[in-house]
Amino acid sequence: SQELEQSPQSLIVQEGKNLTINCTSSKTLYGLYWYKQKYGEGLIFLMMLQKGGEEKSHEKITAKLDEKKQQSSLHITASQPSHAGIYLCGADTGGPSAGGTSYGKLTFGQGTILTVHP
């Protein structure tokens, strides 16, 4: 089965600092998704990456996909307390996700807990 390993497991930064979270897959990535989870709440979809080299941004959050390395990174620029939460990467083990298709057999990393001190 496909496994996703995130690093670091937790991260504490000062407001205004940049940070990077990595997600490495044990198998070929057909698509990689990033989510944010606040304590006591469900996941919020951030963005989807489907092609090698693809890079997407959402406000101050940027994610890249390196298919060869079977890895994705999430970068937050000038972090703010509102960025605090748990970031999870996810992948669909159902196969190629052309056109944004994901069949539902999602597997997730264990999450990275981000704390941003004001």
Next chain:
Amino acid sequence: DTAVSQTPKYLVTQMGNDKSIKCEQNLGHDTMYWYKQDSKKFLKIMFSYNNKELIINETVPNRFSPKSPDKAHLNLHINSLELGDSAVYFCASSHYRRAAEAFFGQGTRLTVV
């Protein structure tokens, strides 16, 4: 307006009991899911229904039985609860084959004592 709502939010019960968790979505989605997040924060798919039909059934004890009375509802019934069932259970919904973009409920924290 809550998009995906689960009840109850917290559930504490004794071993051996039977309990249900309800989920409703008002997004007009045709596919709903149940996920389990264990104490180590690993999130795993349990079931998925599309238009009231079961389409994903992962390796889950048959004590867990999902029921979808209509597209907007997916309930989870658990028989003979065990200590290892303690976890946070998330309901989610999406359009068909757009599971990655699902909307999640706030979760039900189940504690079996």
